[in-house]
Amino acid sequence: MIRMTFWILGALLLGGIVHLSTVLAMPQAATQDAYSRLARVVPVNKVLPIAAPTGQDPIMPFMDPAFAVAVCRYDLSQGTLKFIAPVSQAYTSVTFYTRKSVAYYAINDRAAGRRTIELDLMTLQQHALLPPQEDVTNADRLIIESPTTTGLIVIRALAPEPGLMTMARRTVADARCRVEPLPQ
């Protein structure tokens, strides 16, 4: 009986380890995460508008149908990224996700305070290599550090009424992302 209790206790302990390791391994093992889904349609370092989630099989679950969405799937291995997005009349936001769908930075039109949202995206190493004076002189230059080399930039523009969807779509389609090669 005592022996049986030990076996069960051992099983519980091992089960806990199995549980924690499978939860931690899930993001690495997932083949249907947002990045993998978008990688099938969105080219690298280009902005592509995403179809509205009206059909039975949307590209991602739980998309907000009131928003026009465009995605830039970035890869910083060849250089830093310059990102420019115009701001619509209603509400526009730009969210940055790592390769594993973690939102590490988000900015909206009001926080940007201008007619366009303009920023530079780079890895920590690329930021460290940046000449220091350049960082100081361009005080209004917004630099975002990406924790991963690849990831997603998602531009969302709200259509407060269905009639304004065309305007919102135009706004997100005008966003640009462009790689600036590393200085040799």
Next chain:
Amino acid sequence: MRLFFGSCFTLLLAAAIGLGATWLTLTRGVAFGALRIGAWTAWPRSGSVDIDPYARAIIARSGELPIGTGDGVAFYARTDDVGKDLDGRCTFVLSGMTPPARYWTLTLYDPEGRMVANAIDRHGFTSAEIMRDVGGRFAISVGPRARPGNWLPSGGIEQYVLVLRLYDTPIGVASMTSREGPMPAIVRKDCS
């Protein structure tokens, strides 16, 4: 021999417990730092780098992109105020106020996060298009049959999820208390 059977039993039981617990937590949507107001639940930390491993695993599995903390916060409701499932064959009424936000949207999904097909092609409302009374309060009927006023068709499906997204809002960013905001009440009316 006894040792061999004992080890086999332990390993099998461990695998069952471990995988079972993982499956349960990921399908039930267990994550830390939940903010509950009435029938509504939000996970404000899921939109930041402070996201916990459970929320990370849930997102990796479902394929959705969480709304970023600087963008807004999403509240999910799977039941009404007394805990009954949101059944598409019944009429539920959402009424009251929403917390301060520049815009909000309300959307109806099936449990897998897809839109529900309906004749008038309406899947939700935005704060700009909703009809309100003089006091700024609103009521939305969610049900299978057309209603006067704000009607959100449920398509008659067995179960659905309502998502209220608040954009450019102070909710969930600094404080994490449930007394923060007046969220709309969800009350079941009649069933067909």
